[in-house]
Amino acid sequence: MTLGTSIENRDVQNYIGGSWNSPSGSDGQEIVNPATGDAISHVTFSSQSDIDDAVQQGQQAFEEWRETPVEERIQPLFRLKQLLDEHQDEMARLLVKEHGKTFKEAKGELRRGIENVEVACGIPSMMQAGHLPNAAPDIDETAVRKPLGVFTAITPFNFPGMIPLWFLPYAVATGNAFILKPSERDPLTAQYLFDLVEEAGFPDGILQLVNGGPDTVNTLLEHEGIAGVSFVGSTPVAKHVYETAAANGKRVQAQGGAKNHIVVAESADLDFAAEQTVSSAFANSGQRCLANPVAVVVDEIYDKFADRVTDIASDLTVTNGLDDDAEMGPLITSEHQSRVEQYIQEGIDDGATLLVDGRTLETPEAGNFLRPTIFGDVDPSMSIAQEEIFGPVLALVRAEDFADALSIVNGSRFGNAASLFTDRGSDARQFRHTVEAGNLGVNTGTAAPMAFFHFGGWKDSFFGDLHAQGEDMIHFYTDKAVYIERWPDA
Template identity: 30%
Template sequence: MTDFVEHGKLFVGGRLTDPLSTATIEVVSPHSEEIIGRVPHASPADVDRAVAAARRAFDEGPWPRLPLDERIAVVTRIKDGIAARHEEIARLISAQNGSPYSWSVFAQGLGPVLVWDTFIGIARGMPQEESRAGVLGPLLVRREPVGVVAAILPWNVPQFIAAAKLAPALLAGCTVVLKPSPEAPLDSYLLAEIAQEAGLPEGVLSVLPADRETGEYLVGHPGVDKVSFTGSVAAGRRVMEVASRRLTRVTLELGGKSAAVILPDADIATAVAGITPAAWMNNGQACVAQTRILAPRERYDEVADALTAAARDLVVGDPLDPATQVGPLVARRQQRRSLDYIELGHKEGARLLTGGGRPAGRERGWYVEPTLFGEVDNAMRIAREEIFGPVVCLLPYGDEEEAVRIADDSEYGLSGSVWTADPERGIAFARRIRTGTYSVNTFGLDMRGPFGGYKNSGLGREMGPEGYAEYLEHKTIHLPAGYEAEGAPGADGVKGAD
């Protein structure tokens, strides 16, 4: 992307309209450190009118009352619009946050398409009503949309997370106020354009780029029924605190410090080939990144040598260059954070195996070398705190019991993996770890499975039927004994999706 991108209006209630303040957000390239875009900064007054539009659309408008098939038709057009423009979306996100384009094409462009498509299938398969035999008489259980949703996005994978929130919310019949991060607001205008072209009714979607202050105002707004937030633990705690004042429902997808465990019987070359992209994915700017790697002491040197060589081979460069595997971090503060943790790792006594500073020849841009520390103790801060940069720790362990203890000795519980020659052994190991998602001899995130965390990694789930259910209320209707309403569920207990 070489052209300067500027938007002068906000997308409020399905229309581009003038903002109610003169404040703007300047988008800075993490590669060139030059300003590449500018958008309005939404104010609390803009939030008021967006929530009012969403409230009217939910309380009085057609969207929650449409048959599911009609909502699916609109959402399918959104999905198809994203698919048609996925390369443009990927380039735009890479230009904003430094994501390597080779990774962005899938994770930032095609990945969201898969999320939208998966939720369409999930919605089709989940009935709106079902009958149950109650203790005191027949019951009818209904699933209804939760209401007005405030969806707050991070800057690292904005369209993927937007899809994880918007797709189930819209299919359920909710209306949404979407707040993109100030570091990555440009792609949200493409999403708004695609949604408008798809025929979303008035008021169903607003897009308000803004900072945390405006985001907090949105979270605490009396017109909001549910908040879905993805971000840091500290910000998640604040979201929960503000939302609790009105008992607003929350879904929180927060941080991670996930462990990839190499068991003694694993093929090291295979394990390292699988772990490397999972450890340094998106420049380390991923909550699910495998940033703690556990190696058995008897094979520690072998793992260290292979992992060091793999990290050194990673291509660092311009995020829009298809050859790049590690790009710059999103902001100068993130670069400084990683460099500070590298300095801390030295002070804590960890052994630097590779990396450790700015890449040679990269004086401009917020770059940090792919960095690997060895001989890390799990009590060190570099092993306990989420760095959100390309800094990875290699930890030795004795037996399998110690590996389980180290993997679980974390305030986080979002992801993880195990690598072994025996898949059954790997599955047994996975069952012992307290974390929301886990992989055996691979690393993945499947849209049909629930995604979320244990402990400080969050509350609730995204993806899968469980993620769809986060946007539904459940109502029980007690029926008279022997009564069967017209169009009541059949013998299978299911009335249908509408």
């Protein structure tokens, strides 16, 4: 299979046992460019036999791969990292065409994914588990980590290049086989990724790609040959994945939805806070779990902050993500655009003040475009402040004081992330110790951890024990054994 634009205008394929082949299921759907409405490919969903074949191939490959010296296991990852660097621009352009985000956002996403490949290349050090001589009289004890088998990851549409790389490199570096099931909405980026995987030289069956919809997901969750499941998506589906996979005896990490908050204290630099708030709320058209779509602002600076935010957001250039001046692209589907617009109407019906109405402002004629929308004087109990909209809608909430602002943040059933803008260390310390969220940022609009730290998530934003990225992945993809040794004649 060749790289690049040849991926467009051809049917999506599976990559099983080192070979490309067409899924054999009966269902499927068109892949549509959200900026133009044009169909650019078609994906057929995998059948039960496709999944069985992938799992069997993975199990067979795992038996030899687990015994491969760790230094040899990371060599294909070094090559994959180099290939991703070399093809980043071309891959980003394809990502824009099937997803809609801007080219700059696509390149940033891929850079974040590549960071995980870089970290996974350090597995020889990260996988070490500890040794204690003379743990007991004449006895030495050693803890060792061992791979478990075939793992799978079910990844979402919003970051089709980055999120698969939260899991893939760690799974294979620790000695496991891995099956990726990307979103059926934008699977072409995964096709490109596996073109690079093939060129990097991984053994057949160690890294595999299967395409499909909900039935494919359930088959993976219930398959007896799968050792563990990683998932990123909405909270209802995350709960289903967590419960189903766990009931079938699997390890599982399920990242759910979010409703993140920015807190703006009275000491904040308002210009900086407003710029960062707009960037956080409207990047990727609001379609990301680290977006901060609620800004809780202390009363005495609320009006000034609202003016700054509305001015900045109103000036954003909303157009095809491949345009040089693009600052925000379209939503993933017309159905999702309609869903977001329904939330906007709910906000109006609930009595929030519509400061900027993205539905009425000029957008390109074709595509699923919706400009930034901002509500003011939002009550924390309103649906636009409580529910994950996953679109370019920002709610401004007025807080009596800093303590009230933190209370409003903790009133959410989600706990993925939160950010604070302040010039006071005391505020930052109180925020750090009080807010119930797994990713916290101070004077940063998006609390996105680097690849060598785990990606947090609390409350209804995460189901499981071990998170994506960082050291948590080593624990997730291995189990510990203790080796106890005594030589009486030593």
